[in-house]
Amino acid sequence: MIHTNYNRLNQILAGVIFLISFIVYFDTMAPTVSYWDCGEFIAVSHTLGVPHPPGSPFFLLLGRVASMVPISDDIAFRVNILSPLSSAFAVMFLYLIIVQIVLHWRGKLESVHDALVAFGGAIVGSLVFAFTDSHWFNAVEAEVYAFSTFFTAIVVWLILHWSEKADERGHERYILIIAYMIGLATGLHLLNLLTLPFVALIIYFRKYKFEWKSFGITVGTTGVIFFIIHNVIIKGLPKIAASIGIGATAGLILAVFGGMVWAIANQKKLASIALTSMVLVLIGYSTYALIFIRSNQNPNIDENDPETVEAFISYLEREQYGDVGVFPRRFKGIPPIHEAVGYPDPETRKFSSAQESKYKKFQKGKQWDYFWDYQIRKMYNRYFLWQFAGRGPSADPYVTAMGANSREDGIDWTQFGLPLAFILGIL
Numbered sequence: 022m023i024h025t026n027y028n029r030l031n032q033i034l035a036g037v038i039f040l041i042s043f044i045v046y047f048d049t050m051a052p053t054v055s056y057w058d059c060g061e062f063i064a065v066s067h068t069l070g071v072p073h074p075p076g077s078p079f080f081l082l083l084g085r086v087a088s089m090v091p092i093s094d095d096i097a098f099r100v101n102i103l104s105p106l107s108s109a110f111a112v113m114f115l116y117l118i119i120v121q122i123v124l125h126w127r128g129k130l131e132s133v134h135d136a137l138v139a140f141g142g143a144i145v146g147s148l149v150f151a152f153t154d155s156h157w158f159n160a161v162e163a164e165v166y167a168f169s170t171f172f173t174a175i176v177v178w179l180i181l182h183w184s185e186k187a188d189e190r191g192h193e194r195y196i197l198i199i200a201y202m203i204g205l206a207t208g209l210h211l212l213n214l215l216t217l218p219f220v221a222l223i224i225y226f227r228k229y230k231f232e233w234k235s236f237g238i239t240v241g242t243t244g245v246i247f248f249i250i251h252n253v254i255i256k257g258l259p260k261i262a263a264s265i266g267i268g269a270t271a272g273l274i275l276a277v278f279g280g281m282v283w284a285i286a287n288q289k290k291l292a293s294i295a296l297t298s299m300v301l302v303l304i305g306y307s308t309y310a311l312i313f314i315r316s317n318q319n320p321n322i323d324e325n326d327p328e329t330v331e332a333f334i335s336y337l338e339r340e341q342y343g344d345v346g347v348f349p350r351r352f353k354g355i356p357p358i359h360e361a362v363g364y365p366d367p368e369t370r371k372f373s374s375a376q377e378s379k380y381k382k383f384q385k386g387k388q389w390d391y392f393w394d395y396q397i398r399k400m401y402n403r404y405f406l407w408q409f410a411g412r413g414p415s416a417d418p419y420v421t422a423m424g425a426n427s428r429e430d431g432i433d434w435t436q437f438g439l440p441l442a443f444i445l446g447i448l
Contacts, residue, residue, distance in 0.1 A: 027136050027140075030136070030140070031117075031140065034143075034144065035113050035116055035117055038112060038116045038144065038148065038151075039109050039112065039113040040109075041148070041151075042108065042109035042112040042113070042148075042151045042160075043105055043106065045151070046104070046105035046109055046160040046161055047105045049157070049161050050101050050102065050104070050105050050162075051097075051101050051162050051163075052095070052101075053095050053097045053098060053101075054097045055101075055162045058072075058073070059101075059163045059164055060097075061073065061322070062077070062080065062081075062084065062100070062163045062164065063084070063088075063100045063101075063163050064322055065081055065084075065320075065322050066080070066081050066083075066084025066087070066088055066100050066163075067084070067085065067088040067096050067100070068321060069081060069085055069311070069315050069320065070315065070320040070321060070322030070323060071312055071315055071316050071320065071322060071323045071325070071326075071327065072324060073324050074325060074336045074337070074338075074339045074340075074341060074342075075211075075336065075337055076309065076312045076337075077165045077208060077209055077210070078208045078308040078309050078310075078311040078312050079168075079205055079206075079208030079209050079305075079308040080103075080165050080168060080209055081311060082208075082308060082311065083103055083168070084100045084163070087099050087100050087102060088100050097163070100163045101163045103168070104159065104160050104161060104162060104163060104167040104168075105160055105161065105167075107167045107168045107170070107171040108151075108159065108160030108167045108170065108171070109160075110171050110174075110175075111156075111171040111173075111174040111175075112147050112148070112150060112151040112156075114171070114175050114177075114178045115146070115150055115174055116143045116146075116147035117143075117178050118174065118177055118181060119142060119143035119146045119147060120139050120140065120143045121178070121181040121182070121185070122181070123139040123143065124139060125181075125184075127139070149409075153408040153409065154407040154408050155407075155408060165209050166210070168209050169206065169213060172202055172203075172205070172206040172209065172213045173206075173212070173213055173215075173216055176199055176202050176203065176206075176213065176216045176220065177216060177219060179195050179198055179199050179202070180199060180219070180220045180223045180224070181223065182195060183195035183196065183199075183223075183224075183227075184223055184227045187227050187228065193290075193294055196224075196294060196298065197294070197297055197298060197301060199220060200297075200298035200299075200301040200302050201304065201305055202305070203216070203217070203302060203305065204302035204303065204304060204305020204306050205305035205308070206305070207250075207254075207255055207302075207305060207306050207308075207309075208305065208306070208308035208309060211251070211255070214247060214250060214251060217243055217247050217250075218243055218247075221242070221243040225239040249299075254302060254303065254306055255337070256337055256338065258270060258306075259330060259334045260334055261273070262330050263330045263331055267330070274303060277296060277299055277300060277303070278300055280292075280296045281293065281296035281297050281299075284296050284297075309337075312333070312336065313333055316328040316332075316333075325341065
């Protein structure tokens with residue numbers, strides 16, 4: 022808990038963190054349309070069109086509102102500004118999260134030293150994150166990832182805030198807000214569902230004493246909740262509508278709403294929280310109606326044309342992208358696939374199939390070398406160092422022991438005598 026004398030300071034520092042982040046992001050924001058999906062999101066936001074699966078309808082609604090704000094002649098500029106705003110709020114919430122974690126570790130702030138540790142650590146941690154390569158990149162263009170980070174941050178902050186208020190009257194409202202945030206986030210990116218295990222564990226360790234049995238029940242319940250949201254609500258409702266009709270599906274949703282009203286009226290605490298949370302998730306998920314409704318209006322951008330229930334199911338399932346198995350093909354027994362172009366003459370061919378059996382063999386040592394040299398050093402280590410040590414143009418295939426080099430990634434380990442940014446990132 023923060024002492025009253027420091028609470029105001031904490032709020033001021035959170036606002037300062039937001040302003041610093043927003044000013045930097047806004048100053049480096051793309052002034053107009055940028056590459057890849059950004060142009061598509063800007064166009065469909067302004068026209069309320071239908072983007073590529075799975076749609077991100079909540080982002081389209083926010084983008085539509087932003088596109089009508091008269092702050093620039095360029096529509097792209099108006100939509101782009103959503104990302105600096107949401108990213109700056111995410112950094113601010115990260116600051117508040119770190120403060121809460123430090124308070125949980127050290128207890129109540131009672132001295133200047135305690136405040137310096139809590140607030141100073143939160144300032145450093147949040148600003149280090151603010152200027153990491155990935156977050157900064159997402160913060161300056163019209164993409165869903167900035168908002169996704171914001172929703173992840175606010176859900177984590179809400180559950181930590183709940184843990185402080187868990188013994189007070191009305192603490193359940195934080196759980197209900199979290200349910201609504203998760204529902205809204207489904208209209209942005211499914212990544213936010215990964216906050217569910219964190220939320221469940223915070224609730225468990227705050228309310229119960231650890232026992233393997235109760236812990237297993239909590240883990241299992243979390244899995245069931247994840248399944249209900251992901252498979253029954255997000256992916257399942259359209260399939261139910263295709264099976265029993267839209268009217269009957271609406272009846273099922275009304276039945277859940279009726280169950281919520283009954284549970285509240287009869288003071289069934291656990292049932293009322295569970296059913297109200299489900300209703301709030303459904304309300305948040307309802308942004309997907311935008312895709313179905315607008316597709317039937319045939320906008321200029323109407324990808325996959327999901328104006329029927331069956332087409333909408335295919336849209337949500339991302340069927341156009343195909344399916345890739347978890348394991349490599351060699352474990353599936355799939356035969357080699359060859360494609361001959363033109364009309365090759367078997368008498369004059371310049372290849373031999375005599376060594377075909379050798380090609381099918383694989384050497385585990387070589388595969389582990391590839392895994393270590395490329396996947397770990399070249400890909401993971403380089404990406405990690407991008408966040409804290411900088412990067413430049415990719416032109417050099419050489420990989421150092423740390424998985425990066427100055428020519429390829431712009432990393433200069435001699436800056437200031439020490440790799441200070443990297444050290445801060447590790448800390």
